[in-house]
Amino acid sequence: MTATIHAVQPVLSARRRWTVLAVCCLSMFLVGLDTTIINVGLPAIGRGLDAGTRRLEWTVDAYTLVLASLLISSGALADRFGRRRVFQFGLVVFGVASLVCAIAPSVGVLIAARALQGIGASMLSPVALAIVVNAMPDPRERAQAIGVWASVFGLSMAAGPVTGGALIAGIGWRSVFWVNAPVIVVALALSAVFVPESRAKRAQRLDIPGQVLLTAVIGVSVGVLIEGPHIGWTSLAALSAYVIAAVAAVGFVWVESRRREPLMDPGLFRSPVFSGAVLGAVAVFVALNVTLLLNTLYLQHTRGWTPLAAGVATLPMAAGATVCAPLSGRLVGRLGARTPLVLAGGFITAGGLCLVRLDLHTSVPLLLLAYLLIGIGFGFANAPITNTAVSGLPATRAGVAGAITSTARQFGSAVGIAIAGGLVAGTGPAGLAHASRPGWILVATCGLFLVLVAHASRLPSRS
Numbered sequence: 001m002t003a004t005i006h007a008v009q010p011v012l013s014a015r016r017r018w019t020v021l022a023v024c025c026l027s028m029f030l031v032g033l034d035t036t037i038i039n040v041g042l043p044a045i046g047r048g049l050d051a052g053t054r055r056l057e058w059t060v061d062a063y064t065l066v067l068a069s070l071l072i073s074s075g076a077l078a079d080r081f082g083r084r085r086v087f088q089f090g091l092v093v094f095g096v097a098s099l100v101c102a103i104a105p106s107v108g109v110l111i112a113a114r115a116l117q118g119i120g121a122s123m124l125s126p127v128a129l130a131i132v133v134n135a136m137p138d139p140r141e142r143a144q145a146i147g148v149w150a151s152v153f154g155l156s157m158a159a160g161p162v163t164g165g166a167l168i169a170g171i172g173w174r175s176v177f178w179v180n181a182p183v184i185v186v187a188l189a190l191s192a193v194f195v196p197e198s199r200a201k202r203a204q205r206l207d208i209p210g211q212v213l214l215t216a217v218i219g220v221s222v223g224v225l226i227e228g229p230h231i232g233w234t235s236l237a238a239l240s241a242y243v244i245a246a247v248a249a250v251g252f253v254w255v256e257s258r259r260r261e262p263l264m265d266p267g268l269f270r271s272p273v274f275s276g277a278v279l280g281a282v283a284v285f286v287a288l289n290v291t292l293l294l295n296t297l298y299l300q301h302t303r304g305w306t307p308l309a310a311g312v313a314t315l316p317m318a319a320g321a322t323v324c325a326p327l328s329g330r331l332v333g334r335l336g337a338r339t340p341l342v343l344a345g346g347f348i349t350a351g352g353l354c355l356v357r358l359d360l361h362t363s364v365p366l367l368l369l370a371y372l373l374i375g376i377g378f379g380f381a382n383a384p385i386t387n388t389a390v391s392g393l394p395a396t397r398a399g400v401a402g403a404i405t406s407t408a409r410q411f412g413s414a415v416g417i418a419i420a421g422g423l424v425a426g427t428g429p430a431g432l433a434h435a436s437r438p439g440w441i442l443v444a445t446c447g448l449f450l451v452l453v454a455h456a457s458r459l460p461s462r463s
Helices: 014-036 039-049 053-081 083-102 107-122 125-135 139-170 180-194 208-231 236-256 266-270 272-302 307-313 315-335 338-354 364-391 395-424 429-435 437-456
Strands: none
Touching (some): 014 083, 014 107, 014 125, 014 139, 014 180, 014 272, 039 053, 039 139, 039 272, 039 307, 053 208, 053 395, 083 107, 083 125, 107 125, 125 395, 139 272, 139 307, 139 315, 266 272, 272 307, 272 338, 272 364, 272 395, 272 429, 272 437, 315 338, 315 364, 364 395, 364 437, 395 437, 429 437
């Protein structure tokens, strides 16, 4: 995505600006919710559609892979054809795909519909952020809006399992997709009334070679993580996938470094601040999604809990994220990004370490404490990462920063699901707790990585 704040637009009133933010946050909440709401329903979906762990992983990652691959191109389309227009089209695609998910007769149809959801969602996340940035030209107000934006996204991700558990208990797993319909209708109506149309002063050309190579890198690398336990890590198919992913990655860097208007300029990553924010985003969402999937499988398969009980167990995580996300935004404004990111890493590390000895009889209070700590860490993480990514580049590249960071988040989500599923693939209920222990070590490692990123990449702080 290219420049997002230079198109000449009428100055909006304060009430109108914050209404625009509210509408865009509604769409962001929907995107984040659908990333995690399905997790708690995976066992029920598996029983309903006769699907094993590997295919259930694809029902999650089909969405995140497509979303991660198309975010930047969708932003470029919005800059060219109008952000509100693309935003509304994305809502329609997302809504139609949700309805197909809700009536899917087989897991194959569900996976395809989830991929279509990802296409629609790719037109919501970065485009809505660009709309917000464009509507708020004052830097201080824009920073506050980005803090709210990050808080809503964090809340939506954390609230997914709780919402999903309640819906599945009351109506069934298909309800997690039906619930999108009224939200889509409301968002469409409000965007038509309150969101002004905007375009970039000069829209970026679509980078088809870059898009194809980026999709190949993300899809093949995550795909082999999902299929590895099934096909064998040293099989011919797996080895071929490694080669394809490596060649695609090298080709992507080579092509992008030579294009006048690249999809993702490799030169942006020369900024240690920006690179740190992107790597931090990947680490946070790997940790979150490993936690959510392992929690779902352990509580429902090993402990025999219902989907509702498993969802309620994540309430401490949602509460921690809800309370700490706005606090993190204020800390970013007062102290800079380093302090809240260090706090995020510390809490995530502590949460992961709580469960490295997970077994059949781990106490419920310890489980809840671990989820609370991880939720607090997640709440502290989003505001500094988003704000740092946007401020780590010139103002004219705000859209690029937002799109790349969103891509990093979704890539981290897909990798986290793939790794967690791979750890427990083929494991029975009795052995699942022990098999999941490396996942909790990974969560703790992601937290430590955030602390290192906060110091090594010279994230900004204020005295």
